[in-house]
Amino acid sequence: MCALPASQYFDAGPEPQRLFPPCRSKCPIHIDVPGYLMMIAEGRYTDALQIILDRNPLPSVCGRICLRPCEDGCRRCNVDDPVAIASLKRAAADFGAYPNARPDRPRPERIAVIGSGPTGLTVASDLAQRGFQVTIYEAKDRLGGMLRYGIPNYRLPDYALDKDIDHILALGIDVVTGVRIGTDVTLDTLLAEHTAVVVTVGLQGSRALPIPGADSEQVLSALPFLEAAACGEKIALGKNVVVVGGGNVAMDVARTARRMGAEHVDVVCLESEDEMPASDDEVQEARQEGVTLHCSWGPVEVAAAEANVCGLDVKRCVSVFDVDKRFSPKFDEDEVRRFGADTVIFATGQFADVKDLGVELTPRGGVIAHPESCATSVPRVYAAGDVVTGPSRVVDAIAAGHRVAMCIVRDLTNDAHPLAALIEESNALGEVPQSMKSKLETRRRVQMEKLEFYEAVNTFDEIEVGYTEYEAAREAQRCLGCTTGARLTREKCASCLTCLRVCPHNAPGVKVGGFLYFDAETCHACGACVSQCPAQAISLEGHSDAEMMQRVERILYEPGFDTTLVFACGCTPNLPAIPGDDVRKITVTCLLRVAEATALKALQSGASRIALAGCVEANCRYPHARSLVAQRTAKIAATLHQLDMDKALIVPRESQEEDVHLR
């Protein structure tokens, strides 16, 4: 709305949203998932990437290897499949442009970050963004920590990691590689040169089992093995490899061994298949690549013959945990077996290797850091990430990085707000109610193209090819937009009940006195009510008429000749044939988000004509909106007809749908 001479609405704004969508709630760093999915659905990858980067400095990494707690929370889980949130994050990183670094005004404080894994990169990014002078000290030759040296290239290729690291370093971060703090340089030296030091070295030691033969020559540890693979070294493994361990690292080791030429790879683990800590996807993919899994076996001895390993002797494990869920394996000594092996690789856990650092450690060797302030026993030295908490997911490591960074901001600037903003908790929205579920069309997840397993096993090339833009848009359209739906500006509401009449899910209700309210659990964020509200009292998260007007002005900013501006429904990323040489497109979640005023404004802003390209019926994300879209299109046509400008509107026929579900 333009200037309001009547100032009674001046302060009016929508009520704040007090609920988080479960995807956001389950994400340790609370990324605004529906926000960036909507941007992807509208083909706005750079905007999507910006939303992700607000919370996650490693979108390209997390888009590939995050364990996706968000997807467990997705409210589509009890409708069909959860939305492929992580893969869409990758699409944002693949197709979006990383924004230019704009750090805050430089500050005098110098911060040393030891280690450049996900926690270290996050701390460095957060603090450099706030103007601190940050230097990363990394013992290895290249940055990335476990992301580079622990995660195999077929899951996270170097170029994908470098994309994120380059963006972080562009903030003006200094890097010192090949220096091990504690041995090459002491902590005191660092403290003399820096205001604060952050220890984020992770878990660099591989734990071996104390069994006879474990020191044989052909017994390897997971981390050095994966590091060698990441550096492109060839290791002679022989034909038969036995991997000991049941976690994701064991799966990575087994699959890497297959790629290094091992013909038979057996994974032996203590846990039963249900208890294994490895994620189901990893286990399944390992099996498809020809890895054999042997559960419930406990290693007894590495059998060696003339300095060479010839096998791993195991005994049956009856149970791993006692009644209190403590680790206390019980064995059946009578049931034994030997797995023949040329090489045995232990992937049985990691430990922190920081005894040279000079800070107080736990009995298990981790750094003791205060759970709230992240401070260690040495003043001005902070610690976070796996070195404090033990093994965790990458996204937890990022959360830990944010936390320690904001603790440092608080301690050095006395500003506690950023820290408070980080731990802001919100209740999550509940399940999709039955009434709404019956009105939702099931739409299966768009399957991503992958290398065939017989091909994949011969190379370290990335297995997942990534969504195409078309597939990403189609998948993002599946998002239910939880909590991004209708919000009321009470002061403006005229209680006309139009919202009540257009909502297919009965999300609006009336209280005594004629006051409207919206039920976030049933709202589908389709925007039907927003589009019909005469008082402009309803708004959506991430959409407003004012923003639409700005998009129109931006896209028409370059003058053209005989320009056609297409408003295209995001349900159909393929544009129907539109005549003319100068055709520009704005994709919207639903054509209902194009107000009549916006369409008419476009004709004043340089477009010779507008086209309203609706979606294919079978694809429509909001089927109930189709008749409203038709009504609106007819109204715009009628207005233009009254102005004798019928030719300024094109309503193209439906465009073709690509079938992305065939795979």
Next chain:
Amino acid sequence: MIVMRLKPIAEIREMVSRHRRVLLVGCNTCAAVSLAGGETEVETLVQTLRLASAQFGPATEFSGGMLQRQCEPEFVEKLDLEGFDAVLSLGCGAGVAFLSENEGIPIYPALDTLFIGAAKGLGSWQAECSACGKCVLGETAGICPTTRCAKGIMNGPCGGVKDGRCELGDRDCAWVQIYDRLEAQGRGDQFDGLGDTKDNSVNSMTCEWDMNPQAGGSK
């Protein structure tokens, strides 16, 4: 509620053709509920008139604004017309008239005021009352003959009724409906008592209403 609808654009443009800076003012009560004069409709009409002005001239500036109600002095006081030489009101007739009374520049109606009605559904209303000043709905089973009968007669049905439909073809016969509903309510016998002439002077002779005249008026 008072129901309104937008006038044809050509008619609106003609009305304001001699002005150069026009303010469109919506009304957030009946006009908004009629989906004719809320903020959305004001914004749409502003864009329509700007487009027409840019395409065909004359060069007139259009802006928009809202009032909670155009028929209340306390709300109307807030209107700032500095720099405007005319107002297009997206309110009912009362709004246009009341603005005209209180402001020194011409006020034009962008809407036609149709009737006092009730919502049938989304964007659809039924005329129920003509504000005649002499309500007979108690006797006519809640169906207003002045409003719903095309002739507004008090002693229908007339000879134009066929199969319960009015000869105009656009509606059911109000008098047949009155008869049917009285029957359904078990008071069909009262139908014969209807048909007294109505005192139409109440409507035409009541130019204002002050509930406290003795105390020197409500103001």
